Amino acid sequence: MFKKQLTPEQALQRLKQYCAYQERCHAEVVDKLYQLGVWKKEHDAIIATLIEENYLNEERFALAYAGGKYRMKQWGRVKIKYELKQKQVSNYSINKALKQFDEEEYRQTLQKLANDKYALLKGEQYLVRKKKTMDYLIQRGYETDLITAAVNDIIKK
Incomplete structure (x- = not known):
């Protein structure tokens, strides 16, 4: 048919x-x-x-997609970039979409996610807790250097 x-x-x-x-x-x-x-x-x-x-409009799509995934699902730049590449969006549009995030707000979001996850793993051993928190943030698509800084900041407190 x-x-x-x-x-x-x-x-x-x-x-x-x-x-x-x-x-x-x-x-x-x-x-x-x-x-x-x-x-x-x-x-x-x-x-x-x-x-x-x-x-x-590819550029408009990239801006809307990146903004939505960041605000609603709190994805990091790495994951958003990967997903946009999967959708065959041009590098120019991807870079423009990723530049829309306020750096300070982005770091605060990462820090909040790190704090929440670390607190959730209260019963775990120190190293397990640290690794699980870092793995969670990597899976969310945040940059490794920012994750390391955020987790170390929690541990210092």
């Missing part, structure tokens, strides 16, 4: 709604084109139209 073939105009309308709902990266739009059953030769024209009409 085959899906009904959409005309390029129908696909464009669908994708306008898709992009208007939330910011999308180019790779997500290409995947959606395949899902809609649009011929590959028509992809470039549709994507070009979406960009011209400002439905699709």
Whole structure:
């Protein structure tokens, strides 16, 4: 059973709604084109139209994605950069998105996460507690040098 073939105009309308709902990266739009059953030769024209009409903007996507993951999930720069690379976002857009974070606020967020995790592991031995806290922060995508400084700061207190 085959899906009904959409005309390029129908696909464009669908994708306008898709992009208007939330910011999308180019790779997500290409995947959606395949899902809609649009011929590959028509992809470039549709994507070009979406960009011209400002439905699709990679830089805007990167800023929104990075800001959201940092604010809502408290991810670090390393994880955000990795995820944006997975979505085939350009290095220029990634770097611009990562520059939006206030350095002082970023370090405070890291310190709060470190304090919370360290306090949670109260029953553990000193070295186990330190390692688990550091592993947790690495998994969250924070830079190793900042993690080391934050954990050492907790231990000094």
